[in-house]
Amino acid sequence: MEQYTPFTEIERLYRQQVAKKDYYKLKDANWRKILLQKLSATINAYQEDIKQALHQDFNKNAVEAEITEIMAVQMEIREAASNINRWMQDRNCRRSWKFFSIKPYLHYEPKGNTLIITPWNYPFQLPMSHLVSSVAAGNTVMLKLSEHAWHSNQVIRRIVQDVFEEEHVCVVEGAVAETTFLLGLRFDHIHFTGSSAIGKVVMQAASHFLSGVTLELGGKSPAIVDKDVAIREVVKNLIWAKFINAGQTCIAPDYVLIDSFWKGQVERIFVEEIQHAFGADASQSPDLARIINDRQYGRLADALRDAVQRGASTLVGGQTDARSRFVAPTVITAVDPEAVIMQEEIFGPLLPIVFYNEVDEAFVEIKGHEKPLAMYIFSKNRAFVKRVIANTTAGGTCVNDAMVHVMHPSLPFGGVNNSGIGQSFGWYGFRAFSHERAIADVKLMPLSKFFWFPYTDKTTRLLRLFRRFMPNSRSEIKIKKASTA
Known part of the structure; x- marks a missing residue:
């Protein structure tokens, strides 16, 4: 019998996750890797239950369930667990001699509390694969499952409860009312898979809080x-x-x-x-x-x-x-x-x-x-x-x-435009659920040392020297003169 998650329970779980998102943000690569490996082992333990649930929901053949649902998720887990140390490392950017005192790099940090809304067509593969990306990136996750694949949902709920604390990852079941309630809450990132029409609704709801979105939609391929x-x-x-x-x-x-x-x-x-x-x-x-x-x-x-x-x-x-x-x-x-x-x-x-x-x-x-x-x-x-x-x-x-x-x-x-916004799976899924933070690490002296108040003739000469070595400055002047003529 279908039982949807009450609004009061959704609110309780949401507040728990918001309160704990900074705790999970600080978990290192090894901790996340061990958790992903536990998820993989738990999925293996539930393999027959997953196949049976998919057969009840779709009459899906066990071989097809293995290929398109279980194996796809295990490949995603293996990819994340094998590369999470490298993905979490800071990435150096090309240095510029014009800013010789700055070491530029990118730092990947979790976006925070995330909402994943999934469809019914691949009711095990899609929720679990996107869950892997968000957990690997260090977020908390509210996993909203489709109301149309009830048997698959029950297996996912048991797996999630066996692997994760509810303050970290939880399952929400429901239809339009429950999804609408969730979209009225503030999330740092929302990942939605479904139709373009509903994708627009999700994007509009996200705009109220300027939440990040990944939309996997569709179209006539x-x-x-x-x-x-x-x-x-x-x-x-x-x-x-x-x-x-x-x-x-x-x-x-x-x-x-x-x-x-x-x-x-x-x-x-x-x-x-x-x-x-x-x-x-x-x-x-x-x-x-x-x-x-x-x-x-x-x-x-x-x-x-x-x-x-x-x-x-x-x-x-x-x-x-x-x-x-x-x-x-x-x-x-x-x-x-x-x-x-x-x-x-x-x-x-x-x-x-x-x-x-x-x-x-x-x-x-x-x-x-x-x-x-x-x-x-x-x-x-x-x-x-x-x-x-x-x-x-x-x-x-x-x-x-x-x-x-x-x-x-x-x-x-x-996708692109009507077929989607953003990217998923593997490194791209990790990056979608992460904030790519730009870091300018000043090693020698701040720029203000060159252009400190009050501005004088010396400041002007330094500025001219600086502009002289800016890329393409002379060629741009020639282009402008030629266009004027």
Whole structure:
């Protein structure tokens, strides 16, 4: 039975964490590393419970739960625990002979008390991964879980209680009212993952206190397929990326733009490979997750119905079942550009294909939407890849693969404008939850020694000498004179 956290309890936990944030700020790298290792061991102990909860929430296959939820979090913990000493070290900046007495460096300090608001689509991976970043950075954390993944939430609550003091990390459960109450409190940083519409609400609430924000949003992430590819390999890649978690992934390919050279073959290959992956009756496949709730199921069924009524052709799939919230892996073509499925983020197992004759047509389609969270380019032609990158914008991009950029420990994950603000995971997650403090350590003499009151002719001569050696000062004067002439 769902039980949301009462407002009085939220207030109590919040006040505890505010009171203790300076205590956790001073914990050294070794202390944080030991805590992260304890978290990793506890997750291992709860592994079967996690898989069972994900199956109850999504009908998610145990292998898929292992790959996309548990392993992803353990990789994040390992990355943080292995590098936390280096991440916490002060970073030297380039010295300048014009300020020869100053040693400049960056000091990373925790932002303080943080709020992490997470969605339902990856109900274990996303809360725990962002929790790792905030704890590694030295913050306190209020972890607001989605109300739509109740079974997963209960496991997370037990893990958090086993590992952390509630004054350090606590779980909050609830819906709109509880989230609104949280957003009325003052946090040093808020990390939100979800839709662009709610992201705007979070950002507006944060503005009241000028809190820092990281927003991981979404959008229509396109895949572009060139003529120069191994087409069956590309199709299989797209099927995996699109239909894992039943398409309920913010970086899943939302629609595919394919060179019309492949039209006949690619339609046949999609049918063959989807049937090979999920069988003739996908509803019987043990590998296909279900839609999270009735509301999301209804939205997807309506979008598919709208596309078909507007003349779209279903290559494969199209079957739905409200009772089990089943939506078959579905590929459609000849979709009306005004159809809902081409206007809104799909977030489900429906994949529209659009054929183009010239790649400029693909650019027009992409630019007709907000900047996406991800983009996928398939081509063996490096000039084609560079052209696509130069003519588009996306939070992140994979070339000849899909979704792996979010897993790479050296790459940041985040959107741009409507698809997000800020970056997450690994070093970038640590930095997002840290304040990058600029330190100018004066070693010899202060600048005021040169320009002390009262200002005299000597001061003026020193100023002229100083300006003479400022970078680009002479070239700037020449440019100004030339423009005047």
